[in-house]
Each structure stands twice: as C-alpha cells, then as structure tokens.
Amino acid sequence: MCFNHPPASEIRLERVLYALGDPIRLKIVESLEKGVELACSAASCGLDLAKSTQSYHFRILREAGVIRTRKSGIYYMNSVRREELDARFPGLLDAVLAAAAKGCPNAAPMAGTHPPVK
Amino acid sequence: MCFNHPPASEIRLERVLYALGDPIRLKIVESLEKGVELACSAASCGLDLAKSTQSYHFRILREAGVIRTRKSGIYYMNSVRREELDARFPGLLDAVLAAAAKGCPNAAPMAGTHPPVK
DNA sequence: CCCCATGGTTCAAGATTATTGAACTGTTGT
DNA sequence: ACAACAGTTCAATAATCTTGAACCATGGGG
Numbered sequence: 648m649c650f651n652h653p654p655a656s657e658i659r660l661e662r663v664l665y666a667l668g669d670p671i672r673l674k675i676v677e678s679l680e681k682g683v684e685l686a687c688s689a690a691s692c693g694l695d696l697a698k699s700t701q702s703y704h705f706r707i708l709r710e711a712g713v714i715r716t717r718k719s720g721i722y723y724m725n726s727v728r729r730e731e732l733d734a735r736f737p738g739l740l741d742a743v744l745a746a747a748a749k750g751c752p753n754a755a756p757m758a759g760t761h762p763p764v765k
Numbered sequence: 766m767c768f769n770h771p772p773a774s775e776i777r778l779e780r781v782l783y784a785l786g787d788p789i790r791l792k793i794v795e796s797l798e799k800g801v802e803l804a805c806s807a808a809s810c811g812l813d814l815a816k817s818t819q820s821y822h823f824r825i826l827r828e829a830g831v832i833r834t835r836k837s838g839i840y841y842m843n844s845v846r847r848e849e850l851d852a853r854f855p856g857l858l859d860a861v862l863a864a865a866a867k868g869c870p871n872a873a874p875m876a877g878t879h880p881p882v883k
Numbered sequence: 884c885c886c887c888a889t890g891g892t893t894c895a896a897g898a899t900t901a902t903t904g905a906a907c908t909g910t911t912g913t
Numbered sequence: 914a915c916a917a918c919a920g921t922t923c924a925a926t927a928a929t930c931t932t933g934a935a936c937c938a939t940g941g942g943g
Binding site: 738749 | 859
C-alpha cells in the first residue's frame with residue numbers, strides 16, 4: 648500500500664498552504680519536524696481526535712506533498728518531505744515552523760505514551 | 766464602520782495560514798502585494814465570484830490580520846499589513862509570495878477594468 | 884435637495900467539506 | 914489459527930463556503 652505521494656515536481660503551493668492552514672495538521676507537522684519519523688498515533692499525540700479523523704488529516708498532508716508515509720511493520724511511519732519542500736518553496740517551511748515555535752512554546756509534557764520504538 | 770482589525774499582537778499564525786491557504790485569498794494577497802492599496806473589486810479582479818463571496822474572503826483575510834481595510838469615499842481600500850506580519854512572522858509572507866510568484870508567472874492581461882483611481 | 888447609481892456588507896438558503904463510529908485490511912505475537 | 918493492534922475506508926452527521934436578494938453608506942447629477 649504505497650499511498651499517493653505526489654512527485655516533488657507536482658507539489659502545489661496552494662495545497663501545501665491549505666494543509667498547513669489547519670491547527671491539527673500544523674501540530675502534526677511540528678511534532679514531525681524534529682527530523683524524526685513517527686507513527687501516526689505518536690505524531691498526533693495529545694490531540695484528542697477520532698482515529699478516522701487523524702487518518703483524514705494525514706491523508707491531506709500526504710496528498711499535499713508535505714509528509715511521506717511508509718509502512719513499517721504494524722506502524723505507518725511519517726516524516727516531513729523537507730528537502731523536496733525546501734527545494735520547491737525555499738524558506739517556506741522554515742518560516743512557518745519558526746513562527747509556530749515562537750507563537751507556541753509548548754513543551755507538551757508527554758510521559759510514557761506508547762513509544763513507536765519498533 | 767472601522768471593521769474588526771485585530772491588533773498586531775493578536776495576529777495568530779493559524780489564522781494567517783488558514784487565510785492564505787485558499788487559492789482565491791492567495792490571489793487577492795498577491796494582487797495586493799505590489800505594496801499598493803486596492804479596492805475590493807480591483808484586488809479580486811479576474812476572479813469570477815459573486816460579490817458576497819468576495820466580501821466573505823476579504824473578511825477572512827481581515828480578521829486573520831493579513832489585510833487592512835479602510836473606507837475611502839465609495840471604495841473599501843485594502844492593503845497587506847506587511848510590517849506587522851513581517852515583525853510577527855519573519856520571512857513568512859516573503860516565502861509564500863516568492864513561492865506563489867514562482868509557481869504561477871501569471872501576468873493577467875487586465876485591460877481597461879474599472880480603475881479605482883479615486 | 885432628492886434620487887439614483889455604485890461599492891461592499893449582511894442574511895438565509897443550498898452546496899461542499901470536516902468529523903466520527905462502525906466495519907475492514909494487514910501485520911505481529913502467542 | 915487467533916487475538917490484538919495501527920491505520921484505512923465508508924456512510925452519516927455537523928460545520929463551513931457560495932450565492933442571490935435585500936440592505937447601508939457615499940457621491941454625483943437633475
């Protein structure tokens with residue numbers, strides 16, 4: 648099930664902005680922006696949502712070309728398509744994440760929440 | 766009728782991204798981004814929309830803090846809140862507009878369309 | 884001054900889009 | 914083989930966009 652990842656050349660600004668323009672999805676991207684790869688449940692950790700809703704948001708991010716999803720064992724591992732986004736829209740993700748980091752110095756105090764250590 | 770412009774300190778990233786995450790509103794901001802001040806009808810020129818719809822999108826941009834609207838005579842003049850946005854989210858608008866300019870080298874061939882010369 | 888044309892707004896209705904529970908697919912561990 | 918688990922898909926409900934009609938304010942003629 649290798650999902651519908653758009654090729655880098657077809658990533659469209661409107662879709663990216665739309666994807667980032669939702670608080671839930673922005674938080675997901677933030678949590679992913681340590682450069683790490685996280686399972687859906689770990690990336691949307693703390694957000695109180697039905698899992699079908701989470702799935703929906705991951706799909707939006709995926710189809711916009713913001714994240715990449717790879718199935719590893721039982722988990723769906725997600726990461727931000729950093730290089731491709733930076734190449735296509737230089738400075739955009741940096742500016743968004745810098746702004747997000749400033750506006751919200753949230754160090755969500757997550758404790759022992761199901762680690763996707765694999 | 767001095768609208769609901771949020772003070773600079775209350776401009777929230779989520780709202781800004783949401784506002785920019787719509788093709789119509791992005792085009793409006795682009796057309797405003799010559800640093801000029803334009804009437805609504807001029808800023809949304811070329812977009813084929815009911816004027817109530819245009820009004821709605823201008824309101825979203827306004828309440829997000831992206832644009833400023835001032836009534837001058839019979840016109841509602843709009844401009845981007847450049848300095849405030851740059852101060853609050855450095856590089857964000859630059860990155861977005863650079864990306865938009867690259868993705869779409871549209872020189873919309875507008876001819877003698879009702880100029881808001883005032 | 885009265886009237887009307889004009890630029891935008893507001894309101895209520897119908898048309899997209901987001902959220903969610905239930906049922907499902909695939910993988911792992913026992 | 915089976916149960917448990919991570920995510921997906923589907924269909925129904927809730928929320929948001931779009932639009933026409935009615936409206937407000939301003940400015941320009943008679």
